[in-house]
Amino acid sequence: MGGRQAYIEAVESLRTAANRPSGDAARSVVDRAVGLMAGRTRCRLADAHRHLLQMSAEQGRDLLEVAAGVIGLLDVPDQQERRGTPAVPASIFPPAVGVAPVRHTADWVPVVRGVLDAMPGQHSLLIPVRDSTGRLHDLEVAAASPEAVAADGLRGPALVGARLGEHFPQALVSERWPIYERVLETGEPAEIGPFHNAWGCYSVRVHRLGPALLVTWERHEDDQVESERIAATERLGNLGWGEWDLVSGEVRWSEQLYRIYERDPLLGPLPREESEALSLAEDLPLKLAAVEAFERGEQVDLTTRVRVNGRIKHLRSVADAVRDASGAPLRIFGIVQDVTAREAGLQRLAEVERQLAEQRRSLAAEHQLAAKLQQIILPIPDGPMALPGLKVAVRYLPAEQEGMVGGDWYHAAALRDGSVLLAVGDVAGHGTHAATTMAQLRHSLRALAVTTADPGVLLGHLNRLTCDLDEENPETAATAIVASFDPVRRRLTWAQAGHPPPLLSRGGRTAPLPRPSGPMLGVVEDATYECAVLDLEIGDVLLCYTDGLVEHRRRSLDDGLNAVIRAVDEAVAASPRQPLGELLSRLEQANPDDDTCILAVRPVTGETQDLRHYLRGR
Incomplete structure (x- = not known):
């Protein structure tokens, strides 16, 4: 607490000084802001410092003032500070919101917008709008990150000025609304979800930022939708996947792999002996070479033939393994693709090429004979x-x-x-x-x-x-x-x-x-x-x-x-x-x-x- 209080005092002295020194206190504030920006955006420190300088130039504000605003936005207060000690100087935030709609004229809003512009993910700053009794009536977007997308299609800067009651009325009557009120009153951050609505599955994190809320949300892929997408991809590529746990002996196949082998899923994956019995003897040298490569720790990629229900199929198999420290495989996983149609096409092309070559030889012989006959x-x-x-x-x-x-x-x-x-x-x-x-x-x-x-x-x-x-x-x-x-x-x-x-x-x-x-x-x-x-x-x-x-x-x-x-x-x-x-x-x-x-x-x-x-x- 003592270190943070010293930092706050240093910031206040820097804000009020006519000629700001370039000593340790100033460098500490800038370095702290740069570190927070790099950590939140997963960028290099040099890029974060360059962006901080760009924000200062574009807003026409002192670098230390902008850095203090960044710290206030990104440095989440600890529990003791939430009980009464502000994390950043009060002058950074606007006065308490009264009965009238919020006016976005405070200096801190451009700072927040500049920071959010550099942050990946979906984030927005929500300003409370209260009624005449002081009760929370609505929330208005004051800043949003470029990747922020609302359920109705609004994106990035287009969200600024939007109110939840106008664009997302369901939020005001959902279980999330009391949580927003509680975070504003207590300063305690909250995580909501995952929850479902008409547009999908979401998770939301809420922090109080001065008199406002910093909201981060993430849309999750529905498990059923994701499974259907994977299944559709397997069918489109005519491929399936399988796993073999060498420790437990458990073997798992995808649905498409059962289709490739024309096997009833109720029977489970093919035992190893039955699988090897389907292979053609002529392909044994290829399989032995693949086994040797696999034992050396290499990924295997080969195409072999199997006899399934009396028909020959060409299967391309790509296999790899999770290994222990000694290199011994613990779990084998692989993808099998039915490339019979492709191989058949290649064989037909080779036959056509052979026929064309034979035709060229025949035509050349006929040409020579006709030319000699003509000369005679x-x-x-x-x-x-x-x-x-x-x-x-x-x-x-x-x-x-x-x-x-x-x-x-x-x-x-x-x-x-x-x-x-x-x-x-x-x-x-x-x-x-x-x-x-x-x-x-x-x-x-x-x-x-x-x-x-x-x-x-x-x-x-x-x-x-x-x-x-x-x-x-x-x-x-x-x-x-x-x-x-x-x-x-x-x-x-x-x-x-x-x-x-x-x-x-x-x-x-x-x-x-x-x-x-x-x-x-x-x-x-x-x-x-x-x-x-x-x-x-x-x-x-x-x-x-x-x-x-x-x-x-x-x-x-x-x-x-x-x-x-x-x-x-x-x-x-x-x-x-x-x-x-x-x-x-x-x-x-x-x-x-x-x-x-x-x-x-x-x-x-x-x-x-x-x-x-x-x-x-x-």
């Missing part, structure tokens, strides 16, 4: 070919994607009668089937040309062949252009079967030729194909191609055709006497999704120079 049956000449009355240049542009070997083909050869047979075709699809069909059509055309040079008749024969192939391999179809060139009259007779029209460059302008009628090969049995006639002139360039040249996933068909027409015009303008090499050099961009075959021809005289050196290196 469709050799591409290194440079332009000289045929009667024509120069012919060929380029094959493979697709960018691996495994996309197509059925694009060409034919250019002189016949016994002195004419020239030209053809370009495209078999639907890719791979070995397309390459095989392409070979059959090309070789059949060459054999049929012995009997006739009429393009329409030749396409009719190829159509019947394709229809026969379709019966063996459904969805076999193709497009083609077949042309016969008479070098004497420079006359080209041609027919088409669903194929893009040739492009004719004449006089510096390029345009597609009007197509004679004719359906795709393999679609209509006994189809007929009309022929068209074109007289070529010296300087003309005729371009036949498959659809990969004009079709592209990033542009429309019209855009693709216009780009090819521009390339032809530019090539002829750049090299009008020998345009084929220039043209093929400008058509090197392959379609990433399809092969492309290009056949370019122009009529020539005997004075035409060989163009082989223009294509060298390409």
Whole structure:
């Protein structure tokens, strides 16, 4: 008591002195306030001291005055002081409350607010409001900590000015109200609860602070609600927990653990022998390694398989123990999670990955076979070919994607009668089937040309062949252009079967030729194909191609055709006497999704120079 009285006298002398010394008494007051703030808020002393200085600056008050207010708020008086001796100077607190509502103009209220601002938990300062007889009528909130939350949702500073009678009328008629009155009258602190109301379960601690009450409250989780939350979490994660007391031998399982093992809870946890019997023998090395790690004091985390009611389950177990001083386990506790669905998903993913790898190997083998087959049956000449009355240049542009070997083909050869047979075709699809069909059509055309040079008749024969192939391999179809060139009259007779029209460059302008009628090969049995006639002139360039040249996933068909027409015009303008090499050099961009075959021809005289050196290196 003597030490506390000396402290009070020191505070009073500090408050009244004009020039406060920085001696032991002043440091003692500040240190005491800092210590109380750090202890109540669980912060470092340096942080508490910094906050005390901040309070002094924000309130425009002397540091010692603020420190004294903090001490008065946080230093709970002992029993002797409660009987009459004040814990802090009377000047810190406002006058006694009369019949009128409290006025919050006293200097001590800002001090309390500043202290509560730094305190964790839910705290409030309640000022009594009395009626004309002096009887306690209500309590009004004068300060509140930031974490303070009332049952109706008011929080922190929003609570200031609220009265219990207006916002929490049930408090005025509860068993807590007489306790509030008694604490105000006697100064004896009180603890109330836990008690239940409409908003949950609470505990309240009440201290008298001068003429007011410092109230601290805490909301408790309802045991039933907490149990339901834990159970819901276990079901959501498909996991359960268990404990094994090695001293008493008692074993406890959660409800979800019984569900995982599909066991009736009335039977109790599985005995050790039955539990081990469920394990698969193949997992024994894993379990032995886990036991060794557990004996070394490590936490165990492993996934093993068990057979439950004839079905295999994958269970992940995480186990640890409470051990004695020697490290021997006293109580084992663990969590078991059913990860069967996850493991099954991983196995399915591994199977899909295996199948994809096998498919890639199969596609690569098919691609190699189709490419070799294509090279054998469709050799591409290194440079332009000289045929009667024509120069012919060929380029094959493979697709960018691996495994996309197509059925694009060409034919250019002189016949016994002195004419020239030209053809370009495209078999639907890719791979070995397309390459095989392409070979059959090309070789059949060459054999049929012995009997006739009429393009329409030749396409009719190829159509019947394709229809026969379709019966063996459904969805076999193709497009083609077949042309016969008479070098004497420079006359080209041609027919088409669903194929893009040739492009004719004449006089510096390029345009597609009007197509004679004719359906795709393999679609209509006994189809007929009309022929068209074109007289070529010296300087003309005729371009036949498959659809990969004009079709592209990033542009429309019209855009693709216009780009090819521009390339032809530019090539002829750049090299009008020998345009084929220039043209093929400008058509090197392959379609990433399809092969492309290009056949370019122009009529020539005997004075035409060989163009082989223009294509060298390409």
